[in-house]
Amino acid sequence: MIAHLFGLTVIGLTFAASAVSKLRDRGGFVQSVRAFQLLPERLTGAVATLLTSTEVAVVALLALGTAKPDVVPPVLVVAAALLVAYTAGLVSVRARGLHVPCHCFGASPVPVSWYDIARNGLLLGIAGLALAAGTPAEPLTGVDAVLVALAGAATTLVVTNLANVVHTAVTAAGTD
Secondary structure, three states: OHHHHHHHHHHHHHHHHHHHHHHHOHHHHHHHHHHOOOOOHHHHHHHHHHHHHHHHHHHHHHHHOOOOHHHHHHHHHHHHHHHHHHHHHHHHHHHOOOOOEOOEOEOOOOEOOHHHHHHHHHHHHHHHHHHHHOOOOOOOOHHHHHHHHHHHHHHHHHHHHHHHHHHHHHHHHHOO
16 A cells, blocks of 8 residues: 555656646757757657656546546556656667756756666656555555655655756865
8 A cells, every 4th residue: 555655656746747847848848859869850849749748647647546546557557668768768868978958857957867767767666666566455544645645755856856956966066
């Protein structure tokens, strides 16, 4: 029960943060997709729209899963597939030595790093954990559910912001 709720919270909030950032700065995200140099120019806008739409759908369907738990497993598989695709793109950028920002959670000057890849690996593990835990026969109630959801929210905050925090700390340390 705990693993299931924790996983749904982290995956749902992470994809929500990602989708909102892409919707708020569509042009920046399209530019990021273009900078990855994985697609023909004519496809970058359509692919950026497809990725953002898929993230929104994952969030909406995970929210629906509170009322219809049978929706959750296939949505977690879609979320994991999207994470695999994102990770492949990030690995490609690093392997080719490109220094472009991820735009994973909004505009950022921080270029794609191995942290971004590790973050996606962690998120894949969390999605797998939630999927393996299965839909609980009885959901957590009361304080337990709130605590697990808060732990998931805190984890999401760390996961979605740590790259910028680390980059800022390293940059500041290097300028002293």
